[in-house]
Amino acid sequence: MTGVAAEAGDAVDAVDAAVAVLRAAERRRHRLDLSLAVATPVSLLALWQAAADLHWVDPRIFTPPVEIARAAGQLISSGTLPSDLAATLARLVVGFVIGAAGGTAVGLLLGIARPLRAALSPLFTALYAIPQIALLPLLLVIFGVGETAKVLTVVAVTFFVLEINALSAVRHFDPRLVEAGRAYGASGAKMFRYVLLPGSLPAIFTGLRVSIALGLVVITATEFVASNNGLGFLVWNSWQLFEPDQMYVGMATIALLGVALTAVIAALERVAVPWVHRRSR
Amino acid sequence: MEVDLLSGPERVPVSPVAPALEARRVSKVFVGRAGEATLALRDVGLEVQRGTFVSLIGPSGCGKSTLLRILGGLEQPSTGEVRSTTRQERGGLPAVAFVFQDYGLFPWLSVVDNVAFGLRMAGMGKRERHDRARAWLARMGLAGFERSYPEQLSGGMRQRLSLARAFVTDPEVLLMDEPMAALDAQTRLLLQEDLVRLWEETKKTVVLVTHSLDEALLLGDRVVVMTARPGRVKLDLPVGLPRPRNASSATGVAFSRMKADLWAALRDEVEKSLEHS
Ligand SMILES: Nc1ncnc2c1ncn2[C@@H]1O[C@H](COP(=O)(O)OP(=O)(O)O)[C@@H](O)[C@H]1O
Numbered sequence: 001m002t003g004v005a006a007e008a009g010d011a012v013d014a015v016d017a018a019v020a021v022l023r024a025a026e027r028r029r030h031r032l033d034l035s036l037a038v039a040t041p042v043s044l045l046a047l048w049q050a051a052a053d054l055h056w057v058d059p060r061i062f063t064p065p066v067e068i069a070r071a072a073g074q075l076i077s078s079g080t081l082p083s084d085l086a087a088t089l090a091r092l093v094v095g096f097v098i099g100a101a102g103g104t105a106v107g108l109l110l111g112i113a114r115p116l117r118a119a120l121s122p123l124f125t126a127l128y129a130i131p132q133i134a135l136l137p138l139l140l141v142i143f144g145v146g147e148t149a150k151v152l153t154v155v156a157v158t159f160f161v162l163e164i165n166a167l168s169a170v171r172h173f174d175p176r177l178v179e180a181g182r183a184y185g186a187s188g189a190k191m192f193r194y195v196l197l198p199g200s201l202p203a204i205f206t207g208l209r210v211s212i213a214l215g216l217v218v219i220t221a222t223e224f225v226a227s228n229n230g231l232g233f234l235v236w237n238s239w240q241l242f243e244p245d246q247m248y249v250g251m252a253t254i255a256l257l258g259v260a261l262t263a264v265i266a267a268l269e270r271v272a273v274p275w276v277h278r279r280s281r
Numbered sequence: 282m283e284v285d286l287l288s289g290p291e292r293v294p295v296s297p298v299a300p301a302l303e304a305r306r307v308s309k310v311f312v313g314r315a316g317e318a319t320l321a322l323r324d325v326g327l328e329v330q331r332g333t334f335v336s337l338i339g340p341s342g343c344g345k346s347t348l349l350r351i352l353g354g355l356e357q358p359s360t361g362e363v364r365s366t367t368r369q370e371r372g373g374l375p376a377v378a379f380v381f382q383d384y385g386l387f388p389w390l391s392v393v394d395n396v397a398f399g400l401r402m403a404g405m406g407k408r409e410r411h412d413r414a415r416a417w418l419a420r421m422g423l424a425g426f427e428r429s430y431p432e433q434l435s436g437g438m439r440q441r442l443s444l445a446r447a448f449v450t451d452p453e454v455l456l457m458d459e460p461m462a463a464l465d466a467q468t469r470l471l472l473q474e475d476l477v478r479l480w481e482e483t484k485k486t487v488v489l490v491t492h493s494l495d496e497a498l499l500l501g502d503r504v505v506v507m508t509a510r511p512g513r514v515k516l517d518l519p520v521g522l523p524r525p526r527n528a529s530s531a532t533g534v535a536f537s538r539m540k541a542d543l544w545a546a547l548r549d550e551v552e553k554s555l556e557h558s
């Protein structure tokens with residue numbers, strides 16, 4: 001009796017030990033992944049620094065990282081970088097919010113209203129095919145060189161991406177779920193609110209992720225040519241004045257801004273559509 | 282053995298009580314995008330008496346799901362009519378509940394909110410609908426999974442979830458479309474026993490579409506066999522097995538004989554449906 005119990009206890013201990021070993025191995029692999037992810041960019045920066053110091057490359061064009069960091073410090077303490085960042089961020093966020101809200105609303109509406117869809121959807125698809133940045137000269141003519149034209153380029157790109165994604169989510173909605181909704185008493189506004197809208201959220205968030213990245217591209221390009229502040233202006237102006245160290249600071253800030261905004265959208269997505277993430281676990 | 286009592290339009294109901302559901306000369310034609318027409322059902326007559334369990338079998342594509350949808354009002358017949366003597370609305374709750382072939386669970390709702398969906402649409406407050414949903418989840422062996430999402434559940438659990446969603450609205454009529462088709466054999470046996478027990482406790486009016494002759498006989502008071510498309514009623518077999526039933530009801534001579542009769546009726550139709558496709 002005790003022998004059997006002891007044996008069973010041993011078996012449990014052995015299993016626990018095996019679990020502990022597997023967990024430790026997985027933790028080790030995870031740590032290795034992390035260190036590799038950090039090591040790669042750090043080594044590249046070190047290589048860049050060495051290449052510039054040893055004059056393998058022209059340091060006047062490929063400003064070494066240490067110089068860039070110094071330039072960044074100056075731009076921050078002078079207030080230039082924060083104010084450029086704020087200008088770009090404001091244009092991007094305002095344009096993004098307006099475009100996303102409008103595009104989602106119009107896309108969902110076209111999804112449920114067939115005559116509207118027939119009337120507008122082909123037109124919108126054709127308009128989307130025009131690169132939104134090509135609208136900038138026209139917008140400048142109409143609105144002048146103020147904030148409106150710049151924000152509208154972001155609105156345009158965001159609007160069309162969300163319109164197309166939301167429309168397609170409704171159009172390709174699982175008919176079985178619509179039927180289940182109807183069977184359990186959802187019709188009209190309730191069908192929209194409790195079935196179509198939540199079921200379309202994953203596609204809407206895909207649209208948000210895509211369009212925030214596109215929006216950053218568009219606002220940067222806009223600021224290149226039609227602005228006297230903002231990160232795009234910082235990059236473009238630094239190039240024209242041949243101050244590559246500042247140009248690199250601007251580029252790095254734009255990249256970091258893109259990463260940060262994408263992370264914000266991803267965090268919102270985890271809150272708004274938790275079921276999608278649990279599924280993939 | 283091939284009695285076609287129910288399909289004629291001239292049939293006068295013998296029962297003094299009107300059936301809970303009745304299809305009269307129901308036909309359904311679908312018109313596809315390219316304009317091609319598919320006749321799914323032709324002149325189907327079917328009566329479902331209150332409190333009886335009717336099993337519906339027939340070859341794939343013969344119109345079983347279509348008939349079920351028409352009976353439940355999710356689809357309109359092209360010709361003919363469906364009569365229902367269910368009490369209409371009870372506090373906004375539909376009198377008919379569906380259990381769908383692939384469950385039709387909402388992936389964005391937690392398990393408890395899926396069950397409570399019908400109650401919510403009927404305007405019931407959160408506290409009450411969650412209490413009721415939890416009670417049915419517990420009864421279905423899903424206690425502890427309230428906050429999970431359907432995609433985290435196994436097939437058998439999703440199935441029980443969709444049964445809970447149907448039962449929680451306390452419907453008069455339950456329409457089930459191949460609810461066990463996607464389950465493994467053992468899970469299916471367990472759920473069949475659950476269903477027998479549930480039905481014997483609640484005595485709902487049920488129409489169950491199934492591909493399994495055993496399931497049809499084990500659960501049904503009657504088994505209705507449909508022809509190949511366009512579907513009509515070919516055979517309407519009363520199942521005289523005593524209740525309460527359990528897995529051992531599916532043994533014995535009477536069961537085997539009825540199964541043979543069903544297969545004899547079904548076999549030709551399955552062959553026909555294969556020739557057509
Ligand atoms: N919404 C629809 N549009 C066009 N054809 C349909 C539709 N629903 C069903 N059908 C056709 O009607 C026939 C019967 O379908 P169904 O009722 O699903 O058969 P079963 O459930 O018996 O397999 C099939 O040929 C199917 O392709």
Ligand SMILES: [Mg+2]
Pocket residue numbers: 345346347382458
């Ligand atoms: Mg079917």
